[in-house]
Structure formats: C-alpha cells, structure tokens
Amino acid sequence: MRVLVLGADGYLGWPTALHLSHRGHEVGVVDNFVRRQYDYELGTSSLVPIAHLQRRVRVWEEISGLNIDSFIGDLTDAAFVGETLRTFKPDAIVHFAEQRSAPYSMIDRSHAVYTQVNNVVGTLNLLYAIAEIDPSIHLVKLGTMGEYGTPNIDIEEGFIEITHRGRTDVLPFPKQPGSFYHLSKVHDSHNIMFACRIWGLRSTDLNQGIVYGQETDETDLHPDLATRFDYDGVFGTVLNRFCTQAVVGHPLTVYGSGGQTRGMLDIRDTLACVELAVTNPAEQGEFRVFNQFTESFSIRELADRVAEEFPGKVEIATGTPNPRVEKEEHYYRAAHTKLLDLGLVPHLLSRSTIASILSVVERNRDRIDMAAIAPAVNWRNTSAGTPVSDDARVGSRRS
Amino acid sequence: MRVLVLGADGYLGWPTALHLSHRGHEVGVVDNFVRRQYDYELGTSSLVPIAHLQRRVRVWEEISGLNIDSFIGDLTDAAFVGETLRTFKPDAIVHFAEQRSAPYSMIDRSHAVYTQVNNVVGTLNLLYAIAEIDPSIHLVKLGTMGEYGTPNIDIEEGFIEITHRGRTDVLPFPKQPGSFYHLSKVHDSHNIMFACRIWGLRSTDLNQGIVYGQETDETDLHPDLATRFDYDGVFGTVLNRFCTQAVVGHPLTVYGSGGQTRGMLDIRDTLACVELAVTNPAEQGEFRVFNQFTESFSIRELADRVAEEFPGKVEIATGTPNPRVEKEEHYYRAAHTKLLDLGLVPHLLSRSTIASILSVVERNRDRIDMAAIAPAVNWRNTSAGTPVSDDARVGSRRS
Numbered sequence: 173m174r175v176l177v178l179g180a181d182g183y184l185g186w187p188t189a190l191h192l193s194h195r196g197h198e199v200g201v202v203d204n205f206v207r208r209q210y211d212y213e214l215g216t217s218s219l220v221p222i223a224h225l226q227r228r229v230r231v232w233e234e235i236s237g238l239n240i241d242s243f244i245g246d247l248t249d250a251a252f253v254g255e256t257l258r259t260f261k262p263d264a265i266v267h268f269a270e271q272r273s274a275p276y277s278m279i280d281r282s283h284a285v286y287t288q289v290n291n292v293v294g295t296l297n298l299l300y301a302i303a304e305i306d307p308s309i310h311l312v313k314l315g316t317m318g319e320y321g322t323p324n325i326d327i328e329e330g331f332i333e334i335t336h337r338g339r340t341d342v343l344p345f346p347k348q349p350g351s352f353y354h355l356s357k358v359h360d361s362h363n364i365m366f367a368c369r370i371w372g373l374r375s376t377d378l379n380q381g382i383v384y385g386q387e388t389d390e391t392d393l394h395p396d397l398a399t400r401f402d403y404d405g406v407f408g409t410v411l412n413r414f415c416t417q418a419v420v421g422h423p424l425t426v427y428g429s430g431g432q433t434r435g436m437l438d439i440r441d442t443l444a445c446v447e448l449a450v451t452n453p454a455e456q457g458e459f460r461v462f463n464q465f466t467e468s469f470s471i472r473e474l475a476d477r478v479a480e481e482f483p484g485k486v487e488i489a490t491g492t493p494n495p496r497v498e499k500e501e502h503y504y505r506a507a508h509t510k511l512l513d514l515g516l517v518p519h520l521l522s523r524s525t526i527a528s529i530l531s532v533v534e535r536n537r538d539r540i541d542m543a544a545i546a547p548a549v550n551w552r553n554t555s556a557g558t559p560v561s562d563d564a565r566v567g568s569r570r571s
Numbered sequence: 572m573r574v575l576v577l578g579a580d581g582y583l584g585w586p587t588a589l590h591l592s593h594r595g596h597e598v599g600v601v602d603n604f605v606r607r608q609y610d611y612e613l614g615t616s617s618l619v620p621i622a623h624l625q626r627r628v629r630v631w632e633e634i635s636g637l638n639i640d641s642f643i644g645d646l647t648d649a650a651f652v653g654e655t656l657r658t659f660k661p662d663a664i665v666h667f668a669e670q671r672s673a674p675y676s677m678i679d680r681s682h683a684v685y686t687q688v689n690n691v692v693g694t695l696n697l698l699y700a701i702a703e704i705d706p707s708i709h710l711v712k713l714g715t716m717g718e719y720g721t722p723n724i725d726i727e728e729g730f731i732e733i734t735h736r737g738r739t740d741v742l743p744f745p746k747q748p749g750s751f752y753h754l755s756k757v758h759d760s761h762n763i764m765f766a767c768r769i770w771g772l773r774s775t776d777l778n779q780g781i782v783y784g785q786e787t788d789e790t791d792l793h794p795d796l797a798t799r800f801d802y803d804g805v806f807g808t809v810l811n812r813f814c815t816q817a818v819v820g821h822p823l824t825v826y827g828s829g830g831q832t833r834g835m836l837d838i839r840d841t842l843a844c845v846e847l848a849v850t851n852p853a854e855q856g857e858f859r860v861f862n863q864f865t866e867s868f869s870i871r872e873l874a875d876r877v878a879e880e881f882p883g884k885v886e887i888a889t890g891t892p893n894p895r896v897e898k899e900e901h902y903y904r905a906a907h908t909k910l911l912d913l914g915l916v917p918h919l920l921s922r923s924t925i926a927s928i929l930s931v932v933e934r935n936r937d938r939i940d941m942a943a944i945a946p947a948v949n950w951r952n953t954s955a956g957t958p959v960s961d962d963a964r965v966g967s968r969r970s
Contacts (some may be wrong), residue, residue, distance in 0.1 A: 215865045250680060281649060285692050286917065292691070292758070293684050296751075300680040303953045324740035325733060334724060334733055334745070339902070341723035346733070346742035352695075355765060359691070359758040362746065366754060370896040370950050432826040486898040501740070551769050 175450055176200040176262040178247065178298075179269030181225045182207050184314075184383060184442050186284040188266060190390035191443040192450070193238045199258040200241040201225070202269065207291075207400075210276065210407065210521075216544045218400035219536045220272060220386060231396045241421040241567045247294030256311070258293045259479070260483045264450045265302070266308040269294060270356070275355035275406045275495070284352040291356035299367040303360065305540065311375040312446060313364060315357045317435045319379060321348030322499050327506035330377065330461020343459075350498055351551070368459035375458075376449045377385050381435030381465025382412035385525065401532060403540070405548030410471060411521075413545075414478040414530040417562070420535055423489035424479060424544055425479065430472030430490050433436075433504035435465030440520040448514040466518035470558035481526055495550040496529065573847055575599040575661040575876045577646065577697075578668030580624045583608050583713075583782060583841050587665060588841040589789035592637045599640040599659040600624070601668065606799075609675065609806065615801035617942045618815065619785060630795045652700045656708070663709040663849045664701070668693060673819045674718070674805045674894075674948035676752035683751040684965060690755035691762065698766040709852040710774040711845060712763060714756045716834045716864060716905065718778060720747030721898050726905035729860020731778065743809030749897055750950070760860075767858035774857075775848045779841065780834030780864025783810035784924065785931045787839055798838075800931060802939070804947035810835070810920075812944075813877040814928040818936055821944055822888035823878060829871030829889050830900035834864030834907065837918040847913040847914070862907040863916035880925055894949040895913070 175192050177183040180201030203225060211217050223231070229240045241260060247253035247269050257265075270291040271277065277287035295313070302309045320374045323346070332345045344365065347358045367373050388400045402408040403416035414424045424506040437445075446462045454460050467479075472490065480487045494500065512518075517527065533540075574591050578584040579600030592598040602624060611615050619762065622630070640659060644651035646668050656664075670676065676686035687766045691837040694712070701708045719726045722745070731744045743764065746757045753870040766772050785800045802815035813823045836844075844863045855857050868876075871889065878885045893899065911917075932939075 179924075252682075281696065284699070285649075285695050288691055288695065288758075288762075289688055291686055296684055296687065297680065300683070300953050319718070323742055325738045332735065332745075333735070334731070334735075336724040336731065336733075339724045343724075343745035343746065346731075346745055349761065349765065350744065352762070353760050355758075357761055357762055359687075359754075362748065362754050362757055363687075363751070366748065366751070371953065373770040554699050555772065 173263040173450060174198045174259050174261060175221070176202060176256070176265045178202045178265060178267045179217045181205060182268055183204040183233045183400050183402065184439065185268040186228065187388045187391050187439065188268070188443050188446050189240060190232060190397065192386065192447060193232065193240055194236065194390050195447060200243060200262065201229070202243045202256060204244065204246040214404065214406055216541065217539065219403055220398045220401045220532060222398055222400050223396040224346045227396055231394050233507060235393050247297055248290060250297040253297045254305065257305045259312065262309055264312055264453065265298070265315045266446055266450065267311060268294070271353065272312055272543050273407045274351035275545060276350050276534055278549050278551050279358070286303065287353050288355065288359065289355045291369045292359050296358045296363060299364065299373065302373055303367065303393050307371060307373055308456065310450070311364065311373065312373060312449045313377050313566065314362055315377045315379045317379050317381045317463060318352060318354040319358050320345060320348050320427070321349050321350055321440055321504070322502040322504055323348065324503050327463070329463045329507050341452055350496065357439040365459045368457055372457040374454040374456050376454050377459065378445065378449060378464045381437050382409050382425065382436055382444055383439050384409060384437035385529060388443060389527060404544035405546055409472055412529060414475055415526065416533050416540060417545060418482055418486045419530060419533040420477050420540055420542065421486070423487040425476040425492045425547060426471050426488055427489045427492050427547065428494035428497060428500040430475065431470050433500035433502070435463065435467050435468050435508065436521070437466045437527060440519050441466055441516065445511050446517055448511055448516060452514050462510045463506055464511060467520055468504060468506065477521065478526060480521070481530065492547065495547045497551045572662040572849060573597045573660060575601060575655070575659050575664045577601045577664060579667045580604055581667055582799050584667040584800065585627065586790050586838065587667070587842050587845050588639060589631060589796065590787065591846060592631065593635065593789050594792035594846060595824050600628070601641060601642045601655060603643065603645040613803065613805055615803040615940065616938070618802055618938055619797045619800040619931060621797055621799050623797040626795055632794050634792050645814055646696055647689060649696045649699070652696045653704065656700050658705045661708055662695065663711055663852065665696065665845055665849065666694070666710060666712045668702065670752065673750035673752045674808045674895045676750050676755070677950050678949050679954045685760065686752050687755045691758050694759045697763060698763065698772065701772055702766065702770040706770060706772055707855065709849070710763065711848045712759065712774060712776050713776045714760055714776045715753060715791050716778050716780045716862060717753040718748050718757050718760065719744060719905070720749055721901040721903055722747065726862070728906050728909050736779035749895065767856060768782065771856040773853040773855050774876065775853050776858065777844065777863045780836050780840050780861060781808050782836055782841055783808060784838035784928060786927060787842060803943035804945055810873055811928060813874055814925065815932050815939060816944060817869065817877050817881055817885045818929060819934040819939055819941065820885070822886040823874040824897060825870050825887055825889045825892045826876050826891050827899040829874065830869050831897060832867050832869045832901070833863065834867050834905055835920070836863065836865045837924060839918050840865055840915065843915055844910050845912055847915060851913050861909045861912060862905055864907055866919055867903060867905065873929045874919065876886045877925060879897045880922070880929065885890065891946065893924060894946045896950045922931060
C-alpha cells in the first residue's frame with residue numbers, strides 16, 4: 173500500500189515510516205521539523221543523536237534499497253497538504269504530526285493556544301484534503317488514552333452502550349482529558365468522527381498509551397537511523413525518564429502517591445499496531461477507535477521495576493510534588509482487544525526491555541543534561557514561562 | 572453586579588446587555604463587529620435596520636439614564652482581553668462572542684477553520700485572563716443544544732450517570748454535534764470544564780435551543796435600540812425564516828421530512844435565562860450546564876404554526892432537499908429543568924408571538940432580499956464557496 177506518514181521526523185513517526193517501508197509498503201514522509209524547534213526553545217536535546225531527515229532517508233535507501241519520498245511542510249498550510257496528497261496519492265495516511273506533549277501545552281496561554289490551533293487546524297486541513305482529493309484514503313490518526321481521563325467505570329474502545337431511562341444507544345465514550353494537549357486530541361476525534369459521518373470518510377483513531385523504548389528492528393541497522401529519546405520534564409515519557417534518572421543516580425520522580433495508572437506499550441508495538449490498522453482499514457464512512465496499549469501500570473510500579481535493576485542504589489522519590497492536576501488513586505480498567513483481535517502479539521514489559529532502555533541511556537550518558545530532568549511545568553500556574561533552568565539557558569551541563 | 576457582555580453588538584448580545592442594564596446591573600459591552608462583516612461577505616443585511624453600537628449605547632443612556640461601557644476589540648487578541656477585564660472588573664462575563672452559524676462554518680475549509688480557531692482561541696484567552704486576573708469571575712458561556720445531537724436516549728443537562736459493568740460514574744454527556752460550528756462549542760465546553768477543574772474557575776454553560784423573535788421590553792423603547800433580525804439561509808434561524816418566507820409568499824422551506832425536532836425559546840427567555848445564571852452563580856470550581864430552551868418542536872410543526880396564520884395562502888415545501896446531514900425522524904427528549912428551578916417563567920410559542928414576528932417582517936418587507944431566502948450551504952460539499960446568488964452580488968433585489 174502507499175502510506176504517507178505525517179510527523180515522520182519524530183519519536184514514533186520515523187521508526188513507523190521505516191517499519192512500513194521494511195514491510196513492503198510504499199512510504200512517503202512529511203514533517204516541518206517543529207519538534208526540533210521545541211528542543212531549541214526548551215534548551216533540550218534527544219539523548220540519542222539523530223540525523224537530519226534527508227540523511228536518514230538516504231541511509232535507509234542505501235541499507236534497504238527501499239525508497240522513501242519526503243515532503244517538507246506544515247499541515248496548517250492547506251495548499252501544502254493538498255499538493256502532497258495529489259503528488260503522493262496515498263492509500264492510507266498515518267497522522268503523528270501534532271504537538272504531543274501535555275506539559276508543553278500547559279506552559280502558558282500561548283503554548284495552549286498553539287497546541288490546540290496547530291493540532292486542530294492541521295487535522296481539519298487533512299480532512300478537507302482527503303474529502304476533496306480522494307475520500308477512499310484511510311486516515312490513521314494518533315490519539316491518546318489520555319482523552320478518556322480516569323472515569324470510575326471501565327473504559328471501552330471509543331464508544332459505549334448506554335441504557336438510560338429505559339432506552340439504549342451506543343454513544344461516543346465520554347471524555348475527561350487532562351491537559352490542553354489531551355483536549356486537542358478530543359477536539360480532533362470529534363472533528364474526524366463528524367467528517368466520516370457527513371463525507372463518508374474512513375478513519376481509525378488510535379488512542380495510544382504511553383510509549384517506552386527507543387530501539388526497533390529497523391532503527392538498529394545504522395546509527396543514523398536512530399529515533400529520538402526524550403528524558404526531559406516536558407517531552408520525556410515516564411519509563412524513559414525513570415531509566416535516565418536511574419542511570420545518573422537521580423531519585424525517580426514519582427508525582428504524588430504514584431497510584432496514577434496508565435496504559436503503556438513498547439515502541440515496537442506502536443509500529444505493529446499502526447501497520448495492523450493500515451492493512452485492515454476501516455470501512456468507507458466508518459470512524460473506529462482502537463485503544464492502543466498492551467498493559468496498565470501505576471507510576472509507582474514502573475518506578476519499582478526500574479529501581480529493581482539497581483538494588484539499594486536508586487531512590488524512589490514518591491511524593492514529588494505533583495505538577496499535574498490528576499487523581500493519584502483511582503479505578504482504571506480499559507478495553508484493548510481490537511488490535512489483539514487483528515493479530516497484535518505484544519512485547520510485554522520485561523527486565524530485558526528495561527535493560528535495553530538502560531543500555532541506550534548508558535551509551536549516551538555524557539549527553540544527559542541534569543537540568544532537564546526535573547518536572548518542569550505546573551498545571552496550576554497559568555504563566556510558567558518556558559521551563560528551562562538557568563543552566564539550560566547557558567548551555568547543557570554535562571554530568 | 573458588574574456584567575461584561577461579549578458579542579454585545581449581535582442578535583442576542585445586544586438585547587441581553589440592555590436587559591441586564593435595565594435590571595440594575597452595571598454593564599460593559601464588547602464587540603469586534605465581525606457579525607456586520609459577515610453581512611458584507613454574504614451580501615445580506617439584518618431585516619430590521621440596526622444602529623451603530625456607539626449610537627445604541629448613547630440612545631440607551633438618553634432613555635434610561637443608565638451608562639454602558641464599550642470595549643471594541645477581538646477576543647483572539649489576548650492583550651485586549653486582559654486589558655478589558657482589568658479595566659471593567661466584572662463579577663460575571665456573558666460570552667456570546669463566537670461565530671454562531673452552522674451553515675457559515677460549513678461553507679468551505681477556510682470557514683470551518685475560521686470558526687473553530689475564532690471560537691476556541693477566544694474562549695481560551697478568556698479562561699487564561701480570568702484565571703490570571705480574577706478567578707472569582709463567573710463565566711456564563713453560550714453553548715448550544717446542538718452539541719448533543721439526537722441520541723436515542725433522553726438528553727440530560729451536561730452530565731449523565733452511567734452504570735456500566737457493575738460500576739457507576741457521573742460523566743459528561745456524550746456529544747454528537749452536527750457542524751463544524753457545533754463542534755467548536757463542544758471543544759469550548761471541554762476546555763472550560765478543564766479550566767474549572769485545574770484552576771478552580773466557575774462557569775455556567777448555557778446549551779441554548781433555537782431562538783425566535785426580535786422584540787424585547789428594552790429594544791422596543793426606540794428604533795435605534797432594535798436588535799438584528801436574520802432571515803437568510805446562513806444566519807437566519809428557522810422560525811424567523813418561516814415568518815419571512817410566509818410574508819413574501821415563498822414556500823416554507825422544510826428540509827427533508829421536517830421531523831427534525833429541536834429545543835426552542837423566545838428571545839425574551841434568552842434574556843431571562845442569562846440573568847438567572849448571572850444572579851445565581853456557579854460555585855467556585857464548578858462547571859455546570861443548563862439546557863436553555865422552553866419547548867421542543869419538529870420543523871414540520873413550526874411550519875404548520877406559521878402557515879395557519881395564512882389560511883390557504885402559504886405552501887409548505889416539505890421535502891426541500893436537505894442541505895444538512897442529519898436524522899429527519901428521531902427520538903428527542905431533553906431535560907430543561909434547571910433554569911425553571913431558578914425561576915424562569917417561559918414565554919411559550921403562541922399565536923401572538925408569531926403575530927409579533929410577522930409584524931416585524933411586515934414593517935420591513937421592502938428590505939427583504941429574495942435571493943437570501945433559499946438554503947445556501949450544503950453539508951456534503953467541501954467547497955461551496957461563499958453562498959451568494961448573482962442577485963445578491965450586484966445588490967439586493969426588492970420584492
């Protein structure tokens with residue numbers, strides 16, 4: 173199939189593009205490099221050095237003999253979106269091209285507005301371009317499990333049958349997102365569902381859990397194929413952050429009691445899930461939702477799992493003041509059978525997975541900026557400013 | 572109380588501002604006059620001539636002896652929002668300042684994007700300004716009953732208790748909005764609910780039905796206090812449109828079977844509801860939702876009610892091709908007790924109400940532009956262009 177990957181220079185977009193190419197799809201990649209700009213803004217960097225997109229694509233072609241077409245531009249530019257779709261003629265579009273950090277969206281008003289406008293307008297432009305150019309294109313959109321929040325009932329995959337005062341309907345699952353970023357994904361989901369209804373588009377909304385890991389079959393083939401690894405308080409995801417903290421002997425920053433429970437998955441499963449969605453497309457006119465995670469963990473459990481690898485040497489800082497506004501102890505049970513039904517064989521979290529992350533960190537430990545490790549953005553403040561330490565402002569401190 | 576009315580130059584904003592002033596509140600008004608610009612874009616005009624805001628305010632002061640402060644600017648300009656709040660120091664803000672036409676939002680991509688960015692960013696700026704300047708300000712936000720769509724269960728006021736697999740929670744009522752405009756209101760509702768949760772703001776979301784009528788106790792005091800009356804296919808609401816069509820002998824344009832059922836209310840009840848929300852504020856940290864309508868009607872019933880006033884003379888064009896994508900026959904039952912509990916005494920739809928609307932139309936019938944009467948925007952088209960007829964382009968045709 174011809175698959176266009178949007179946001180293909182990012183943490184998950186790049187390895188997904190390689191994976192799809194490796195698996196025999198014709199792949200096009202789109203990016204505007206804004207993720208690299210966030211690094212300049214925050215004074216942070218990927219722990220693992222990453223090559224320019226052009227070099228990545230060239231190295232992939234040399235190693236695999238497979239071509240990837242690149243399109244450099246911004247989804248909020250509707251003309252660019254239209255030109256790209258007309259040129260590449262995709263069967264499916266995998267849409268990672270959104271600002272994806274909850275803390276980044278909570279820095280201040282302008283970051284909240286940026287996040288919602290960027291994400292919502294990019295997706296609206298895409299919906300219009302698909303409707304106008306080729307409504308048979310299957311839109312595979314990355315959403316987040318965070319759209320649901322933590323209700324006191326089981327979370328279903330996108331829709332729930334409700335019986336109320338003697339009548340029954342299947343309705344969109346109620347959403348209680350926890351940041352302006354998560355809200356932007358809820359807005360997207362509603363817009364996409366509507367476009368499927370009125371224009372007969374077809375789309376799969378992948379409500380993804382928190383991803384961990386950095387290495388995949390394809391990125392491991394050459395250092396210039398590596399994807400980014402974020403450990404900072406703004407873009408780093410929790411397990412990757414804990415592994416980094418453990419390596420440098422920083423206490424593991426468990427916000428509050430650590431009872432917050434979330435669905436999680438291995439980066440290799442992200443790739444497999446996206447391919448399953450692409451190769452088993454939604455019906456024309458269908459808007460379907462898959463919950464894309466493999467296991468649920470509390471933050472406390474994750475910290476324990478990492479600390480076990482450093483017996484007696486790593487402190488767990490339970491009770492780190494929680495910068496987020498969220499329940500720290502709550503019910504959490506979420507369905508995630510649809511991707512399993514399509515054939516997903518999960519990589520469950522194991523000691524060897526953690527060892528592989530730790531090894532990535534060890535190999536790059538001289539690149540760790542201690543100033544980037546602390547939680548950086550407080551949900552309660554409306555104008556935190558860009559969360560960089562003084563150290564980060566004048567250059568990275570090496571540990 | 573000190574009440575700031577946003578969008579106070581519009582159909583409902585203006586009479587609400589007058590009503591609150593008349594009832595003893597200190598009123599400030601905010602507008603950017605974009606509603607008047609839509610008229611230039613579409614080649615349409617209010618059926619009733621309307622004075623400039625400055626003149627309206629001056630006439631009100633002459634007649635009532637009551638002062639209204641004016642602030643001219645745009646809510647998407649965050650600095651303007653902050654300055655206005657700091658200057659006026661409101662106890663409550665009534666927020667009508669959004670692009671409010673479903674057909675306008677469905678004209679094409681750029682109108683969809685404009686509607687969502689304008690509405691979402693304006694409201695985000697307001698939330699940040701309230702949080703930073705005075706979190707005790709009560710935000711009374713106009714939403715719409717259209718956020719709910721037409722589920723096959725009873726619609727509750729904002730939240731619903733769901734029992735699922737043996738557990739129970741009270742969750743936001745699932746939304747199925749029917750246009751990019753309605754979607755923008757759903758986005759707003761989610762953003763506001765979140766701001767109440769993380770910053771302890773307080774807000775009332777008024778999910779309003781379709782409003783009819785034009786005359787209020789205050790606007791009737793002088794021709795220059797009149798509010799606008801829209802009958803065109805883009806901004807006109809259904810009963811006001813049917814009355815206009817009946818006066819000029821145009822068949823009443825019932826889209827499809829006309830079984831579409833909607834909550835509706837008299838313009839005078841809008842004013843009363845807003846005042847009830849303002850004078851009975853939400854608790855600090857509370858996000859509450861009132862369904863603001865008084866009766867439900869099918870579109871067919873409304874057409875019948877108007878046609879009855881012209882026995883044998885007005886045709887009902889049931890089966891007019893429906894430009895919208897919506898169910899034409901469906902279950903509809905929506906709670907609306909919260910405002911009644913606060914003391915609302917509704918003006919139910921009566922022959923005298925219809926007579927009063929017909930009389931407004933009769934007095935201005937030489938201003939009716941026949942070209943503006945037809946449905947103008949089709950939901951199924953992604954690029955309808957600005958929906959003006961050739962007639963409208965070269966000037967209004969007088970009937």
